[in-house]
Amino acid sequence: xxxxxxxxxxxxxxxxxxxxxxxxxxxxxxxxxxxxxxxxxxxxxxxxxxxxxxxxxxxxxxxxxxxxxxxxxxxxxxxxxxxxxxxxxxxxxxxxxxxxxxxxxxxxxxxxxxxxxxxxxxxxxxxxxxxxxxxxxxxxxxxxxxxxxxxxxxxxxxxxxxxxxxxxxxxxxxxxxxxxxxxxxxxxxxxxxxxxxxxxxxxxxxxxxxxxxxxxxxxxxxxxxxxxxxxxxxxxxxxxxxxxxxxxxxxxxxxxxxxxxxxxxxxxxxxxxxxxxxxxxxxxxxxxxxxxxxxxxxxxxxxxxxxxxxxxxxxxxxxxxxxxxxxxxxxxxxxxxxxxxxxxxxxxxxxxxxxxxxxxxxxxxxxxxxxxxxxxxxxxxxxxxxxxxxxxxxxxxxxxxxxxxxxxxxxxxxxxxxxxxxxxxxxxxxxxxxxxxxxxxxxxxxxxxxxxxxxxxxxxxxxxxxxxxxxxxxxxxxxxxxxxxxxxxxxxx
Numbered sequence: 001x002x003x004x005x006x007x008x009x010x011x012x013x014x015x016x017x018x019x020x021x022x023x024x025x026x027x028x029x030x031x032x033x034x035x036x037x038x039x040x041x042x043x044x045x046x047x048x049x050x051x052x053x054x055x056x057x058x059x060x061x062x063x064x065x066x067x068x069x070x071x072x073x074x075x076x077x078x079x080x081x082x083x084x085x086x087x088x089x090x091x092x093x094x095x096x097x098x099x100x101x102x103x104x105x106x107x108x109x110x111x112x113x114x115x116x117x118x119x120x121x122x123x124x125x126x127x128x129x130x131x132x133x134x135x136x137x138x139x140x141x142x143x144x145x146x147x148x149x150x151x152x153x154x155x156x157x158x159x160x161x162x163x164x165x166x167x168x169x170x171x172x173x174x175x176x177x178x179x180x181x182x183x184x185x186x187x188x189x190x191x192x193x194x195x196x197x198x199x200x201x202x203x204x205x206x207x208x209x210x211x212x213x214x215x216x217x218x219x220x221x222x223x224x225x226x227x228x229x230x231x232x233x234x235x236x237x238x239x240x241x242x243x244x245x246x247x248x249x250x251x252x253x254x255x256x257x258x259x260x261x262x263x264x265x266x267x268x269x270x271x272x273x274x275x276x277x278x279x280x281x282x283x284x285x286x287x288x289x290x291x292x293x294x295x296x297x298x299x300x301x302x303x304x305x306x307x308x309x310x311x312x313x314x315x316x317x318x319x320x321x322x323x324x325x326x327x328x329x330x331x332x333x334x335x336x337x338x339x340x341x342x343x344x345x346x347x348x349x350x351x352x353x354x355x356x357x358x359x360x361x362x363x364x365x366x367x368x369x370x371x372x373x374x375x376x377x378x379x380x381x382x383x384x385x386x387x388x389x390x391x392x393x394x395x396x397x398x399x400x401x402x403x404x405x406x407x408x409x410x411x412x413x414x415x416x417x418x419x420x421x422x423x424x425x426x427x428x429x430x431x432x433x434x435x436x437x438x439x440x441x442x443x444x445x446x447x448x449x450x451x452x453x454x455x456x457x458x459x460x461x462x463x464x465x466x467x468x469x470x471x472x473x474x475x476x477x478x479x480x481x482x483x484x485x486x487x488x489x490x491x492x493x
Contacts, residue, residue: 005285007051007054010284011054022201033172038097039053075115090176091121115139137161164189190265203281204280218299237277238255239258258277301478351372388446392449394446457477
């Protein structure tokens, strides 16, 4: 995939714009930080050239002026909400993010548990943090929200929340996912700041949708596909158009809530600050696209991947059929089909030929390598081993893993642990290969190519097991699969 986005320019423009917002806000700016702080692979996939950790690098540039408040919804803790790209719960992700940011020298202020209504899991999480020396605040539902502004902007509303002491001019309010209560936390803090005579401001940092490219640009449509389960819809910002006569793109939730948010901000600050939701945003991404064709093609591929993910979520009972239908409508709107994902046909053809599940991998040079399920290993493991051989220039007929290594693993899985199938999954094959690499230079050479799979396209003719899915996630490949189980067994992990 060729690049089409200038990440260095993005960091420069975005940091400059944030500093200007801080200056115009007075003493303090509360910056609502949407999207992923680390590992923003969606942005990297649709904006090739975007650094997956661009936001963190931006915060490092501003580290002397910034501190972070993490926000998490008590209901998300209670219901063990999962961050899909890492397979961990939101509360565990907060811990991971705090550790990572502190390791980079970025100051962490506290954690806020929002919409608290006595959830036991939230109490446990709070105690865990406090026992480790972290500051934790509890915010309950805001009385009067969203219609009774007089109550919201009073000691009964935002004033009922505890005030969070901050010391830096830039306070970044972020969360592990959407719906966490970032906006309410920012507005609550603004109320307390102005009550204390501190002049403060509010702005919103989000990458998507990109406000200054066309509404139906594939990048913006890929965002719709990514949030199809939330039913987000991009739209022209009517407030911006009316105020300035300029067309800009926003999404329905921000547009719908703007009159309420603007009224609350005006009441707190004593004046109208923004004329549109676009005005609130800090987003320079659109200025940093230099190859529109590359970005469009990357976005088309992302939409197709999202379609397959939605189909699998529906098949496994984790989503309704409407999500997949919504993404399919977006595909039709773009004039694209699943046939444009080359690895799909390769995997399905291999599966039909072999009569077993199959996996196809498109390597960095464009060549497609396949693997099928055998008595020895599953198709994902087979495809990865064949890919490593291809990348290392090793003949296909050469065995990389010695039988003396494989046989004990098969025996313990089948005889001792009593698995239904003793065939090796991807993780087990990679471990076996690494053991062989200790004494076999050829195996070592093949294993050294594993990192080249990062970013490769993969498709499976069957739904992945949890073990294979986890390894692919760690390898950072773009994997999709057919919404079909590889066996007729009801218990499938």
